[in-house]
Amino acid sequence: MTAPIIDRRHVLAACAASSVLAIASSQAADAAAHTGALVVIAEIETKPEHADALRAIMLPFAANSRKEPGCRHYTLLEDAKTPGLFFTYEIWTDQAALAAHMQGANAKAAGPKLGPLLAKPPTQSLLGIVSTS
Numbered sequence: 001m002t003a004p005i006i007d008r009r010h011v012l013a014a015c016a017a018s019s020v021l022a023i024a025s026s027q028a029a030d031a032a033a034h035t036g037a038l039v040v041i042a043e044i045e046t047k048p049e050h051a052d053a054l055r056a057i058m059l060p061f062a063a064n065s066r067k068e069p070g071c072r073h074y075t076l077l078e079d080a081k082t083p084g085l086f087f088t089y090e091i092w093t094d095q096a097a098l099a100a101h102m103q104g105a106n107a108k109a110a111g112p113k114l115g116p117l118l119a120k121p122p123t124q125s126l127l128g129i130v131s132t133s
Helices: 008-032 050-067 095-103 105-117
Strands: 039-046 071-078 085-092 125-130
Touching: 039 095, 050 071, 050 085, 050 105, 050 125, 095 105
Parallel strands: none
Antiparallel strands: 039 085, 039 125, 071 085
């Protein structure tokens, strides 16, 4: 009987996914220590020909967001199989911090630049931490 062939790409993808989940779990555990912490996952999809332009806007936006009051964590992710499909993983101390972020100078400066590049309106999921273990 021969052993099944394991594609190296699947092993690497599984390792990468495990690492992301471990980091997310660690961040969520840290945020759970703060009552009312809010996790946000946003999806931002651009037209494929505008992926580089969106990335150029989102990288400094993410860096500036990390410096805002109430931001516990802000990660920008891009789908490895779909260039131009971005996600954010954010942790805010509370709804007020998120609201201030959405109305702040950083968001107001980036917002108009994003519009013409988007394939569809961004979506945002607001999540409360239920369990970290």
